[in-house]
Amino acid sequence: MKTKRNITLNWLILAIFTAAFSISCERELDELKPVSYPIMPEVFIDDFSSGLNYAAFGGSVPTAFDVDKEVAYDNSEASMRFDVPDANDPAGAYAGGVFFTSVGRDLSVFDALTFYIKASQPATIDVLGFGNDLGESKFQTSINGVTVNTSWKKVIIPLPDPKKLTAERGMLFYSEGPENGLGYTFWIDEVKFEKLGTIAYPRFTIQNGNNDNQSSFVGVSMQISGLSSIFNMPNGIDQSVNISTAYFDFATSDETIATVDENGKVVIVGGPGTAKITASINGEEALGSLTIQSKGAFISAPTPISLPADVISIFSDAYPNIAVNYYNGYWAPYQTTQSADFEVNGDHILYYTNFNFVGIEFSSPTQDASSMTHLHLDVYVPSNLTSDAQFKLELVDFGTGGTGSYVTSIPAASSQQWVSFDIPLSSFSGLTNRAKLAQLIFSTTSTGFTGFYADNIYLYR
Amino acid sequence: MNKITKISIVVFALSSMFVFSSCERDDEQNLDERNWQLVWSDEFDESKGSLPDSTNWNFELGNGDNGWGNAELQSYTNDTANIRMDGNGHLQIVAIKNGTSYTSARITTKGKFEQKLGRIEASIKLPYGPGIWPAFWMLGSNIDSVSWPACGEIDIMEYRGQQPDIVHGSLHGPGYSGGNPVTKSYGLTQGRFDTDFHLFAVEWDEEKIDFFVDDYLFQRVYSDDVSGDWVYNQPFYLLLNVAVGGNFVGFPTSDTPFPQTMTVDYVRVYNEIR
Incomplete structure (x- = not known):
C-alpha cells in the first residue's frame, strides 16, 4: 500500500510537471506581459515592510525619524516617530524624508494611502504624500497642511489614478518644519494602501481651470500648467491633492498644428491653424484647456547690424x-x-x-x-x-x-x-x-x- | 486505493462547490415570496424646472418649531431653486447655503396619499457633506389628533452626509422615540450612497416591518420587539426632505460643499396580494 501510494504520488508530480511544461510550451510571444510587481499593501505596520528603505531630505535633520516602541496606534508593537527640530537647530532646519522600496510595488488595486497620526501638540504638518522615489518621482502625490493633535486620527491620501501605479517605489514622504519656531514630535502608524471605495467626485484642472488662448508659431513649445485635483473624502469633505503631471493624459484636437507629450509639453508643429489641448485622468475630463492659435512659420526679429x-x-x-x-x-x-x-x-x-x-x-x-x-x-x-x-x-x-x-x-x-x-x-x-x-x-x-x-x-x- | 481516491474526489468536489457558492452568493437571503401590486407612484417625469405634482405632494415651509423639533438649520421653501424636476425623470431637492443660513425643501403626501401596510420604496441618489441630513420617511396620519411620537414614524432611509457609506432605518413610537428609536444601520462595502441611485424600501404587514437597501433585508422589527405600543396599524403618509444640521446629524462645517442635491428617481407603493 505504501509503495503504491508513492508511485501514484510520483505520477501526480509528473502530471503536474507535464501540465506546467505544456502550458509554457503553448505560450506565445504576444501573450508575454510586462514584468508585474508585487501587490503588497503594508508600508509600516509594526516595522518596515519588506524592501522598505528610508532616506532623509537634504537640509533636514538626518536623525528626525526613528522607530518608536513606546508609542503606537492601538497598542501595537511600534510606530514611526518624527522629531521636528527647533528653529535654528544646527542639525537641520526641518524634518523630512522618503520611505521607498528598491523594487516597485503594484498599487493599482488600491485607491488610497492611509495611516494614523498623532503629535505631542496640535500642529499643522506641511506635506504628507507618496510617489517620491528620490528619482524621477513620476507620480508624486501629496496633501498640504494636515492638522494633527494629541489623539490618533486617520489620514487618507487618494490615489489619483491607481491604474498608473503598477510599479511605484515611493511609499511615503513627509516634510515638516518647526511650529512657531519650536520643534515637537509626531507619530505615524499603520501605514498601508487600501481599497476604500468611499472616495468620490474626483475633479481635475489644467490651466487653473481656465480655457486659455495662446497665439504662437511653428517650433515654439510651451508647458501646460495650473494642474490641480480635488477629491471628496469618505467623510464628505473635499480635499485638495497635489498631483504630478504624469497622472494627466493629454490630448490635442489637431496634431498637425500642435502636439502634446505625456509631460504636458506642447509643441507647435504646423499652421496657420488652431489646436485645443485638453487632459483627463482615469477617464475624468479635466476642467480647463489651452487653445493654440498657430500663426505658421515664426518670423524672427530683424538681424542686428551693429559691429x-x-x-x-x-x-x-x-x-x-x-x-x-x-x-x-x-x-x-x-x-x-x-x-x-x-x-x-x-x-x-x-x-x-x-x-x-x-x-x-x-x-x-x-x-x-x-x-x-x-x-x-x-x-x-x-x-x-x-x-x-x-x-x-x-x-x-x-x-x-x-x-x-x-x-x-x-x-x-x-x-x-x-x-x-x-x-x-x-x-x-x-x-x-x-x-x-x-x-x-x-x-x-x-x-x-x-x-x-x-x-x-x-x-x- | 481506488476507493480512497474516489472519496477524496468527492470531498474535493464538495469543498470546491462550497467555496464557489460562498464566494458567489455571500449575501443571498431566503425571503418569502410575496406578490406586490402597484397602488401609487410618482415617477417625477414632469418637465424640467417644474414643481412636484400638487395632486400628490404638499410643501412644508419655514423653519418649523425648534428647527422641526431637531434643531435643524434650514428654512424650507417651495422655490424651484430648492425643489424641481430635472427633466430627466428625477425630482431634485437642493440644500443651498446663503451666507450663514440655509434653504432646502420638504414635501409630504399628507391628506393626498396615505397608506396602511404594503411595500413603500424610493430610488434615490443622496447628497453628501458634514451636516447634510436627507430622509425618506413616513408619519402616522393621525399625528394631528394624537401628536408625535404616538402617531408613529417609519424612517425608511436616513443618512448623515459625513458618513456617505451608511444609511439608517428606524421606527419611532411611544416609548421609543427621539434619541432612543428602534434602529439599525446598513453600510456599503467600498461604495457610497451619493454616487449612484439606491433603492430604499420597507415591507410592512400586521406583525412586522422589514427594512431593505437594494432589496437586501437589513432590519426586521416584529410588533413585540418595540418597547412601547405597536402603532403601525393605521395609515401613514410619505415625506421626502433634505435637512441641514440637527440633532441627528450635527452641524455643517465650512468644509461642507454646497449646494447639495438629493435626486429621487421614483417613489412607489404596493399592496400585497395574498
Missing part, C-alpha cells in the same frame, strides 16, 4: 551676451509678469506674459556703458492691441547714476509684428551716469498690453 565691438549685448543670438543675473526678477509682491521664453530654430526669444512690470538684472558685474549711445530692443505683441499701448523702460545705475526712465508707445496697428526701438541713452531722463548700469526694467499702465516677445536687447554706439 560686435560697438555692442554690450543683454539678450541676443547675434552677439555674445554679458553675464545676466536674471531676465525676470519676479519682484514680490506686486509683479504679475511671468516668463514663457521660447526658442525657434536656434533663435531665443524672451516672452513676458501677464505683464505689468519686469526687471532684467546684470549686476555681476555691472556694465560701464559710458561710451554707449543707444539702447536697441525688438518687441512683438502677440495679442491684437485695440489701442496704442504705453511702454515704459527704465535703466538703473548701481553707482551714482540713479534711475533713468523713457516712455514710448506701441501703436495698435503694430501689434503682431516686430517693432524695433533705438532709444538714445540721453533720453532716459534722470540717468546721470551709466558707469555701473545694472538693471533694465519694463512696465506698462495699459491694461490691454498683456505680454510681449523681446529680442536683441543691447546697448550700442
Whole structure:
C-alpha cells in the first residue's frame, strides 16, 4: 500500500510537471506581459515592510525619524516617530524624508494611502504624500497642511489614478518644519494602501481651470500648467491633492498644428491653424484647456547690424551676451509678469506674459556703458492691441547714476509684428551716469498690453 | 486505493462547490415570496424646472418649531431653486447655503396619499457633506389628533452626509422615540450612497416591518420587539426632505460643499396580494 501510494504520488508530480511544461510550451510571444510587481499593501505596520528603505531630505535633520516602541496606534508593537527640530537647530532646519522600496510595488488595486497620526501638540504638518522615489518621482502625490493633535486620527491620501501605479517605489514622504519656531514630535502608524471605495467626485484642472488662448508659431513649445485635483473624502469633505503631471493624459484636437507629450509639453508643429489641448485622468475630463492659435512659420526679429565691438549685448543670438543675473526678477509682491521664453530654430526669444512690470538684472558685474549711445530692443505683441499701448523702460545705475526712465508707445496697428526701438541713452531722463548700469526694467499702465516677445536687447554706439 | 481516491474526489468536489457558492452568493437571503401590486407612484417625469405634482405632494415651509423639533438649520421653501424636476425623470431637492443660513425643501403626501401596510420604496441618489441630513420617511396620519411620537414614524432611509457609506432605518413610537428609536444601520462595502441611485424600501404587514437597501433585508422589527405600543396599524403618509444640521446629524462645517442635491428617481407603493 505504501509503495503504491508513492508511485501514484510520483505520477501526480509528473502530471503536474507535464501540465506546467505544456502550458509554457503553448505560450506565445504576444501573450508575454510586462514584468508585474508585487501587490503588497503594508508600508509600516509594526516595522518596515519588506524592501522598505528610508532616506532623509537634504537640509533636514538626518536623525528626525526613528522607530518608536513606546508609542503606537492601538497598542501595537511600534510606530514611526518624527522629531521636528527647533528653529535654528544646527542639525537641520526641518524634518523630512522618503520611505521607498528598491523594487516597485503594484498599487493599482488600491485607491488610497492611509495611516494614523498623532503629535505631542496640535500642529499643522506641511506635506504628507507618496510617489517620491528620490528619482524621477513620476507620480508624486501629496496633501498640504494636515492638522494633527494629541489623539490618533486617520489620514487618507487618494490615489489619483491607481491604474498608473503598477510599479511605484515611493511609499511615503513627509516634510515638516518647526511650529512657531519650536520643534515637537509626531507619530505615524499603520501605514498601508487600501481599497476604500468611499472616495468620490474626483475633479481635475489644467490651466487653473481656465480655457486659455495662446497665439504662437511653428517650433515654439510651451508647458501646460495650473494642474490641480480635488477629491471628496469618505467623510464628505473635499480635499485638495497635489498631483504630478504624469497622472494627466493629454490630448490635442489637431496634431498637425500642435502636439502634446505625456509631460504636458506642447509643441507647435504646423499652421496657420488652431489646436485645443485638453487632459483627463482615469477617464475624468479635466476642467480647463489651452487653445493654440498657430500663426505658421515664426518670423524672427530683424538681424542686428551693429559691429560686435560697438555692442554690450543683454539678450541676443547675434552677439555674445554679458553675464545676466536674471531676465525676470519676479519682484514680490506686486509683479504679475511671468516668463514663457521660447526658442525657434536656434533663435531665443524672451516672452513676458501677464505683464505689468519686469526687471532684467546684470549686476555681476555691472556694465560701464559710458561710451554707449543707444539702447536697441525688438518687441512683438502677440495679442491684437485695440489701442496704442504705453511702454515704459527704465535703466538703473548701481553707482551714482540713479534711475533713468523713457516712455514710448506701441501703436495698435503694430501689434503682431516686430517693432524695433533705438532709444538714445540721453533720453532716459534722470540717468546721470551709466558707469555701473545694472538693471533694465519694463512696465506698462495699459491694461490691454498683456505680454510681449523681446529680442536683441543691447546697448550700442 | 481506488476507493480512497474516489472519496477524496468527492470531498474535493464538495469543498470546491462550497467555496464557489460562498464566494458567489455571500449575501443571498431566503425571503418569502410575496406578490406586490402597484397602488401609487410618482415617477417625477414632469418637465424640467417644474414643481412636484400638487395632486400628490404638499410643501412644508419655514423653519418649523425648534428647527422641526431637531434643531435643524434650514428654512424650507417651495422655490424651484430648492425643489424641481430635472427633466430627466428625477425630482431634485437642493440644500443651498446663503451666507450663514440655509434653504432646502420638504414635501409630504399628507391628506393626498396615505397608506396602511404594503411595500413603500424610493430610488434615490443622496447628497453628501458634514451636516447634510436627507430622509425618506413616513408619519402616522393621525399625528394631528394624537401628536408625535404616538402617531408613529417609519424612517425608511436616513443618512448623515459625513458618513456617505451608511444609511439608517428606524421606527419611532411611544416609548421609543427621539434619541432612543428602534434602529439599525446598513453600510456599503467600498461604495457610497451619493454616487449612484439606491433603492430604499420597507415591507410592512400586521406583525412586522422589514427594512431593505437594494432589496437586501437589513432590519426586521416584529410588533413585540418595540418597547412601547405597536402603532403601525393605521395609515401613514410619505415625506421626502433634505435637512441641514440637527440633532441627528450635527452641524455643517465650512468644509461642507454646497449646494447639495438629493435626486429621487421614483417613489412607489404596493399592496400585497395574498
